[in-house]
Structures are given as C-alpha cells and as structure tokens.
Amino acid sequence: MNGIDWAVLLITILGIAGYGIWGTRGQRSLRTFLHGSGETSWMVIGLSVMATQASAITFLSTPGQGYESGLGFVQNYFGAPFALIIISVVFLPIYRRLNVDTAYEFLGSRFDSKTRLLGAALFLLQRGLGAGITIYAPAIVLSTVMGWRLDLTIIGSGLVAIAYTVSGGSAAVNLTQKYQIGVIFIGMITAFFVLVSKLPCDVGFSGALTVAGGLNKLEGVDFSFDVGKRYTFWSGLLGGLFLALSYFGTDQSQVQRYLSGGSLRESRLGLMFNAVCKIPMQFFILLLGVMLFVFYQFEPPPIFFNQTAWNSAVATKSGGQLQSLARQYESECASTKTAITRWLALGHSSNPAEADAARTDAQAAYQQSQATRAEAKRALTAATPRASSNDADYVFVTFILHHLPHGLIGLLITVFLAATLSSKAAELNALGSTTTVDLYRHIVTRQATDAHYLKASRFFTAMWGLIAICFALFANMAENLIQAVNIVGSIFYGVVLGMFLVAFLMRWIGGTAVFYAAIVSQVAVLVLYFTIPISYLWYNVIGCAICVVLSACVQIGLGPIDREPTRGVNPT
DSSP states (O other), rough: OOHHHHHHHHHHHHHHHHHHHHHHHTTOOHHHHHTTTOOOOOHHHHHHHHHHSSSSHHHHHHHHHHHHGGGGGGGGGGHHHHHHHHIIIEEEHHHHHHHSSSSHHHHHHHHHHHHHHHHHHHHHHHHHHHHHHHHHHHHHHHHHHOOOOOOHHHHHHHHHHHHHHHHHHHHHHHHHHHHHHHHHHHHHHHHHHHHTTTTTTTTTOOOOHHHHHHTTTTOOOOOOOTTTOOOOOHHHIHHHHHHHHHHHOHHHHHHHHHTTTTHHHHHHHHHHHHHHHHHHHHHHHHHHHHHHHHHHSSSOSSSSSSSHHHHHTTTTTTTTHHHHHHHHHHHHHHHHHHHHHHHOOOOOOSSSSHHHHHHHHHHHHHHHHHHHHHHHHHHHHHHSSSSOOGGGGGGGHHHHHHHSSSTHHHHHHHHEEEHHHHHHHHHHHHHHHHHIIIIIIIIOOOOOOHHHHHHHHHHHHOOOOOHHHHHHHHHHOSSSSHHOOOOOOHHHHHHHHHHHHHHOOOTTOHHHHHHHHHHHHHHHHHHHHHOOOOOOHHHHHHHHHHHHHHHHHHHHHOOOOOSSOOOTTTOO
C-alpha cells in the first residue's frame, strides 16, 4: 500500500465513524439508544440488516470459498428467503405489538423469567463468540498479508467500533451502516470488473465460464441426500431455513435492526429487501471467487496463498522439500495453462472429439497440479504443526495486493475494515442491549431512571467490545472463516429457535417444560457436534426439533399449565 491507499482507507473509515459519533451526539434516551429514532425507512432497515449479516468474513472469505469449491456454498442460503417471509408474517407483528426492547423479553412475557434468561444467555454466549470471530477474521488475514501487527490490528479496529457504538447506540449503527454497505458494494463490483478485464483477451467472461464449468466450479446445486456433505440443496433449504429463522428472527443483532422501523410495513419491506437480495449477493461474491480461480489458471498462482506461513515453513529443515514441490507446482500450472488454452482454441472447431480430448487433458493437468498443492499443504503442516493448511481466506486479498492499481487497493482494504466495523457495531449494540434489558434491568436494578439504564447500556456495550477484542487476541482458527461463523451459529441457533417456535405456536406449553427441554437439547447438539460427522447446517434442524418435541413431552408429564399465556401474545 502507498500513500494513496492509506488516504482512501483512513479518510473513509474515520470519516464514517466520525459521522456516526457526530450524527448521534447528545443522545439521552434509552429507547433511542436501543432502537434508533423509531422512524427508520425500509431501505435503511434493509441495508442495515444486510450490513449486520455480511461481515468482513463474507467479503474476505467467501471469494476464497468460491475459488476452492465453486458455487456450491450458495446452497447454504436457499432457505433464507422463506425464513424472512415467515418472520415478517409471524415474528415481527408480535414483537411490535408487545413493544419489546429485546427478543428475549418476549420469552419472559410468554413463559417466565428463567426461560427469558436462558434465551438471553444462549444469545450472549454464541454472539459473544461470534463477535470475537468477526474482529479476528479480517485481522489475522490483513495482518499476515499487509505485515501489520496482529494485536494492533485487532485492537485498532475494535476500539473504533466501540467508540461510535457506545456514543450513539442503535442510531449510530443505522446511520453508519448505509454508508459502509455502499463502500462495500462499490469496492466489490469494481474488483469484479477489473478481475474480468485482466483475463486474457481471447478468453473473456464467456471463456472463463467455460473453463470454470469444465473444471467443476459451476456446480451450484447438489440434490444428493448425503448428510455428510456440507452443502446440498436439501441441507441448504431445510437447514438453511432453520438457521436463517433463528438468526434473523431471534438474534438480537438482527431483531434490533428491523424493530427500528417507523411502522410494521417499513420493517417488513426491509426484511423483504433482504429476502430478494440475499442469494444474488452471495452468488455474486462466490462468482467473484470462481473468476479468481480462472484468472489463476492463466497467471501463475502461489502454491500456498498465505505466504507468511509458507516462508516460515521453508525456513525449517523441510524447506528443501517444500521448495521442490513449489517448482513442481509451477511447472504443472504452466502445463495446465497450455492445456486450457488448447482446449479453448478447439472449442469452436468442427471436430467435437478433438475438443473433448483437449478438455480431458486440461482436467488431468489441473488435477495433477492440485495433487501437488495438496502434498505441499501436508508438508507445510508437518513442518509447522501450528500453521493452518487452509489458505482460502488469503486468495482474494493476495489478488488485490498483487494485481490491482493503487487507490483501488486502498478501497478494497477499506471494504474489509468497513464490513468489520459494520457487523461488529451491530453485535456490540445487541450484546449491550440484551445485557442491560434482560439481565441488569431485570435482575440487578429494577427501578432506576432512564438515564441510569442508558449509562449501563453504554458500559455493557464497551465491556462486550473489550471481551471480543480479548477473545480475538487469543483466537486460533483452522476452519475457513465464513464456515467457522456459521458453525458457531448452528450449534446454538437451533435450540433458541425451538424455544421461540414453542412460544409462538404451542400455547399449551409452559416455561418450565421449555427451559429444561432447551438445556437438554443444547447438550445433545454439543455431543452430536463432537461425535457425528454431518453437515453443520443439520444441527439447526436437530436442535430445534429436539427442543420442540422434548418441550411437548415434558409438558405432558407435568400436566396442564396453570395460567394463560400473556395477553397480547397470540400466534394466530
């Protein structure tokens, strides 16, 4: 990065953060701090929900997922539009009618205090971990590639998010996220067109799709029923439905965004905006990764994209073997390029058999290079056991630094940091709100003034920010980062969703039954996660199903509940 890149980065990031602090100065109302002005338009809600969900991990890691595995990851989101429709019809009207500050207040009004506290505790646990991952994810990649100190990168980005979130709360999050998502869209679309323009002139976009399809990178849908596969049509449709229902419907970081709407209609339109745009956005980012894959078939790629880890391994006694594998890989990539070029040249020939043979040769050459790359990864982890063999998170940022002009480099690095601040601010806002409303105000201090609770909310927001920074400083991830976030969510979300579905749809079940069913269900999901190798998306279905069925069984054993559900909580 040069001076132009740094100017773009600092002006954009500090300008947006400063605007968030300035635009919400003088805020004195707890309600405004928790939900914003209450007059947020549907477009701002839609962009805010999207920005909260689409963290830096989305834009940093998902292209690497597309590079490695093609379009198949998009199946993860097939259930999301249906979930958002259900939330708009069932969840949202009840939340607004009860005028709740957090989703877990609804559990308290429908069931009892202990069930409310359990729901809040599960949210705080998984979202607290998620906040640490959100800040760690881009920091570990950027510090490695840019040469920045990891601890300073984590602390710096964390403190900026804490500053304007503590200052303005939900209003500051809403105010800044629409600009942050604008920067993100501009950067990603620009990167895509620059990437396509850098393909060889005789290849172009259509030729790139031919190469990607021939090398199995365009297989976006898998209709198999293999539960061991992470991404299939069925796991995405059913597991993704439950994951999205829980995330968008019960996670306070999302609920808080759309409860800021000026009316039920505005909130619904904001959610429908995401229902329409979610899959296309993820498809576009994955397609960017696929184009990166094609680009590196014509431009020599590194054998391992995390060059810092590779150089550390080369410095060990295994360095000779690694360097030999690197030379072999370079030679095989050259052979692959030659084979692909010949295949494309014969694509329009009058001899289909010759073209098919050329495609087979290209596929064989590519598979040989990948076998060498896999061998190099095994050798790297043998030489440096603490190093991760997964370098997918470094693919996109490597392309940015080595193949984009200055100024655009600064813009794309800004994209990652803006996405970090956007999602982190929303998470901190939700964590602080939930701690204040569901724990502090509900248990510790019940009769304090609005000003007192506002100070408490700011304190807890800052506290969670510091906890997330500390977690990030000691984190170590082996998973692809976009998958790590979804795995953490899937472990907890299914059980939380089960609690809410019982609350909405099974009025004859009381809080005691749900409370103990949720605890048993969460333990069962954790046991299954560590013992059975199935796609993590299924844990959303399993956790929810166990919680609902077990709640019914426990309630039957306990007998009819003694009270009617709280007035106004009517799922019909």
